[in-house]
Amino acid sequence: MQIPPLLLVAIGCRAEFIPPPRCPLGRRAALIGRGACPSAPAPSGCRRGGGRSMRRVTLFVNGSARNGKVVAVYGTLSDLLSVASNKLGIKATSVYNGKGGLIDDIALIRDDDVLFVCEGEPFIDPQTDGRAQEELTGSHTDWLTLNVGGRYFTTTRSTLVNKEPDSMLAHMFKDKDAWGNKQDPRGAFLIDRSPEYFEPILNYLRHGQLIVNDGINLLGVLEEARFFGIDSLIEHLEIAIKNSQPAEDHSPISRKEFVRFLLATPTKSELRCQGLNFSGADLSRLDLRYINFKMANLSRCNLAHANLCCANLERADLSGSVLDCANLQGVKMLCSNAEGASLKGCNFEDPSGLKANLEGANLKGVDMEGSQMTGINLRVATLKNAKLKNCNLRGATLAGTDLENCDLSGCDLQEANLRGSNVKGAIFEEMLTPLHMSQSVR
Numbered sequence: 001m002q003i004p005p006l007l008l009v010a011i012g013c014r015a016e017f018i019p020p021p022r023c024p025l026g027r028r029a030a031l032i033g034r035g036a037c038p039s040a041p042a043p044s045g046c047r048r049g050g051g052r053s054m055r056r057v058t059l060f061v062n063g064s065a066r067n068g069k070v071v072a073v074y075g076t077l078s079d080l081l082s083v084a085s086n087k088l089g090i091k092a093t094s095v096y097n098g099k100g101g102l103i104d105d106i107a108l109i110r111d112d113d114v115l116f117v118c119e120g121e122p123f124i125d126p127q128t129d130g131r132a133q134e135e136l137t138g139s140h141t142d143w144l145t146l147n148v149g150g151r152y153f154t155t156t157r158s159t160l161v162n163k164e165p166d167s168m169l170a171h172m173f174k175d176k177d178a179w180g181n182k183q184d185p186r187g188a189f190l191i192d193r194s195p196e197y198f199e200p201i202l203n204y205l206r207h208g209q210l211i212v213n214d215g216i217n218l219l220g221v222l223e224e225a226r227f228f229g230i231d232s233l234i235e236h237l238e239i240a241i242k243n244s245q246p247a248e249d250h251s252p253i254s255r256k257e258f259v260r261f262l263l264a265t266p267t268k269s270e271l272r273c274q275g276l277n278f279s280g281a282d283l284s285r286l287d288l289r290y291i292n293f294k295m296a297n298l299s300r301c302n303l304a305h306a307n308l309c310c311a312n313l314e315r316a317d318l319s320g321s322v323l324d325c326a327n328l329q330g331v332k333m334l335c336s337n338a339e340g341a342s343l344k345g346c347n348f349e350d351p352s353g354l355k356a357n358l359e360g361a362n363l364k365g366v367d368m369e370g371s372q373m374t375g376i377n378l379r380v381a382t383l384k385n386a387k388l389k390n391c392n393l394r395g396a397t398l399a400g401t402d403l404e405n406c407d408l409s410g411c412d413l414q415e416a417n418l419r420g421s422n423v424k425g426a427i428f429e430e431m432l433t434p435l436h437m438s439q440s441v442r
Contacts (some may be wrong), residue, residue, distance in 0.1 A: 054110040059084050061186050062096070062116045063124030077106045084117040088185050144173065147188035151195035153202055163205045167229040197224040201211045201233065210236045218244065252279040252297075262286070284322075310354070330354035339364045346371040349392070 055073040069087040073080055077095070084092040097117045100123040103109060116123065146153045161170045172181060173189075182190045191198070197220040200212045210233065212221060222237040253276060265271055271291045275427045279297045284304045292312045300320045308323075318338040326343070329350040339362050344421040345440075348356040349372040359379045367387045374392055380400040390410040400420040409429040 055109060055113075057109060057111075057113045057115050059088060060116050060126070061088050061090060062118035062121060063126055064187050065126040066184070066187065067185050068114075073106065073115065075106075075110055077104070080109075081105060081117075088117060090117065090185065091119050092117045093120045094118055145186070145188040146191055147184050147186075147197045148191045148193055149195045152186075152188055153195075153198070155202060155206070159202075159205050163208070164230050164232065166231075169205075169228050169230075178373070180321050193224060193227070194220065197221045201225055201228060201230060204230070204233050204236075210240065212240075252277045252281055255282045258283065259286070309350075328356055333354045333356075333358045334359040335362075337362045338366055341366050341369045343371055345369070348372060348376050349374040 039398070056070060057073055058068045058070050058295045060068045067088075070086075071080075071083050077279050080095065081092040084090075084095070094117075096118065097103060097424060098114050098116070103115070109115070114121055116126070118124075129220065133195075142156045142158055143216075144155065144157055146155065157173050157368075160173045164170055184190055186356045196216060200210065200221050201224055204210055216312065218237055220242045222241065224233065224239055226231045258278070258281065262271075271298055272426050274294045275296060276293075277297045278301055280300045281298075282302045285306060287307045288292055288303075288311055289307055289309045290311060291308075293316050294312050294314045295426060296313075296316045298313075298321055299317045301318070301322070303321055303323045303326055305325050306323070307327045308331055309327050311328075313331060313333045313336050315334070317338045318333075318341050320340045321338065323341060323344045323346060328343075328346050328348045331348070334357055336358070338387040341363075344367055350356070353375075354376060355375045356373070357377045358381055359377050361378070361381045363378075363381055363383045363386055365385045366383070368391055369387050369389045370391065371388075372392050373396055375395045375397075376393070377397045378401050379397050381398075382402045383406045384402050384404045385405075386405065387407045388409050388411055391408075392412045393408075394412045394414045396413070396416045398416055398418045398421050401418075402422045403418075403426045404422050406423075407427045409427050409431070411428075411431060413431065
């Protein structure tokens, strides 16, 4: 059969014969040049517009043969990279074909092509890469990649397993897929932890040494080590944290430091000096009213003529201190230790009726000669070998007090409660008022 010459297109599209029925415009087909008829659909063997028609391709992450995405190709190469970034969850910058050829023109892409998208790294052949080979064949490889909080770490399975076989990481990667570990599109195992603190742990598993870069909080690394169960690293971190902390300063507070502290504080503010060390400090003649010295160390302090009105000295250590002529109105010294202290001429008497409380205090060997102690509470206190000569103890509570060998000569004990007190060897000479028998039962 003779073929009409106008229906033979040898140069237009793929140099093939086009039968007359396929072109509804007949002879006009030969006049179109490099395409098919303008008003008819493009034949399957001829792409309209010089390669700009829509095609279908399969996209994979570079080096991987899993989790591919089938997409339509249209527009420009930039459009394809944008679609790839969205579908694969990466920042796509370039595309390769299956043989590693870089595609820089969308016209080079054919229908049903398999393409590999990367983020700027060189092409990785999925047939030779170790991770992809494991994905394709299911074989067990020692190399693996971890995605820890968005940061990638490449290591070996033996590193994660051998150093700490009982750790969480060892159990996660000892047997393939035993824990059902999730993987990202690149095949990396997902771990939702801080990469900043994970890096020192991974390095420790590699070489057994704890190396932490500057600026990394050791407490954060310790928390991650506890989470992953790296027991040997926990011990190293606890020692490192202890050594990194500054040594505690137990040196006593000087008078200069304390005066500066007092001047910076309003008079009506409650000062808390609880548990502080003032050992040997000179605090004489200072206004220390209402200050909380509870459990403070005031041993061998000079508090002569100091104003300690309503101060809290509960369980404070005042052993060997000098408090001569101090104002101790309404002071609280419950269970304090003032053994061997000097309190000569102190004033414990408050005209407003607020009584000083020294219940349970250790006052062995104290010298309180000439002190005003009207109404003072010395219940169950220890005053063994103490000197209370010429003290005013009128209305004082001395019930259960140990007054053994205590010098009470010249004291005023009118209405004082001595019930249950131990007065063995006590001296009661030259008393201002006679001691009634009901006041002492021992």
